[in-house]
Amino acid sequence: MQRIAMLGSGFIGRFYAESLQGYRSRDKIVSIYSRREESSKKFAEDYKVNHHTTNMEESIAHPDVDIVCIALPNNLHEEAVMLCCKHKKAVMTTKPLGRNAAEAKRMLEAVESAGIFNGYLEDLVYTPKFIKAHESVKNGALGRILWAKSRETHPGPHSEWFWNIEQAGGGCILDLGCHCVEIARSYIGKDIKPIEVMCWADTQVKPIDAEDHSIALVKYENGAIGQFEVSWTFRGGLDLRDEVMGTEGTIWINNFLRTGFEMFTTGIGADYVAEKAESNTGWLFPVGDELNELGYNHMFMDMFNSLENGSSPKETFYDGYIVNSVLDACYRSAKSKQWEPVQLDIWRGKEGISKDSHLIEYDNDHYLIKEEVTHYGAKKVILKNKQTGRIFEKEVG
């Protein structure tokens, strides 16, 4: 059993609480910190939490607390993490880890030198669909991974601090790109170094200082390419889609908007449909079990199993730091309009690997370009002579 201090009683704090306690779980939130007395009290009532406070340190230091779950606005992550280090409490932090790589690096170094458990709550690499797809990728079902694309777009966040560039640290690149980068990175291989990025970003709709729409390419050292599409201007709900393509196959995942659950209502008895759904009448796309489909259950299971086994979870502060470093390069690229290198002061994966070869051996003298079976029944191969470079085709049995 883990006894948890929840920091933050807002949108994600409540999603986490539902996941932690909603399934007859043996884990329990024992302290809730929130900025305002009435919200900490209400959260404590709703989730039967014994201790509530408006003092962050008091919650972290509470003697009943084994692990702290940080569900606070981005500008407060570092302060909360440093207090966990001070009180030697295991810590899990929501995404993004920091507002930038410098903050993330300070947090990573602090938890490691304090010797405390650290987990990065990147739920979207724990969705049932991601877990299944990732297994197939790891088993080689798609061959060598060439391209991994992730898209998260919705009509914009639900609280004022997200829209304040100082508190949030950025716009949709930071808020949504952090998910997409980690999804693509996981498919391509977390030990493969992201080396440079090209990013377009603009403020197209909202009267804010940060970007509300962005598209980026992230190049990896083995030649694979990651891609993200993120927006706070998309109309029609929460669009969460991933695509991964390899030399032997492809996977397309639709996580949220079109999951095979479709419903029509005139609006009578209208109710909550799904996160960021813009309508509750007409044709709707509800989500069966958001907690599970967004990965929260599998994520906390990994966190607590790892904590109890003395091992590292799949996602740690190190991963959060890598993600922040990629996103920092995106911001530089959006400004410079150039490919920008990803600056990694800390890197624990493979070093100096060369781009994977694109040459497929056919026989001693030829490379294979393609095998073809035509509509009129002919079977042929298209080959390239290794010496002369000549490309030709020949019919085969």
Ligand SMILES: NC(=O)c1ccc[n+]([C@@H]2O[C@H](COP(=O)([O-])OP(=O)(O)OC[C@H]3O[C@@H](n4cnc5c(N)ncnc54)[C@H](O)[C@@H]3O)[C@@H](O)[C@H]2O)c1
């Ligand atoms: N899928 C996900 O993993 C996911 C989804 C949403 C949000 N988040 C992350 O969770 C964190 C919190 O986001 P949220 O959506 O719960 O926000 P929210 O505004 O709904 O809740 C924020 C909570 O922090 C508390 N708080 C303390 N000091 C505050 C201050 N100075 N200003 C504002 N709030 C303060 C508020 O009382 C509230 O309980 C962010 O880092 C966000 O990026 C993650």
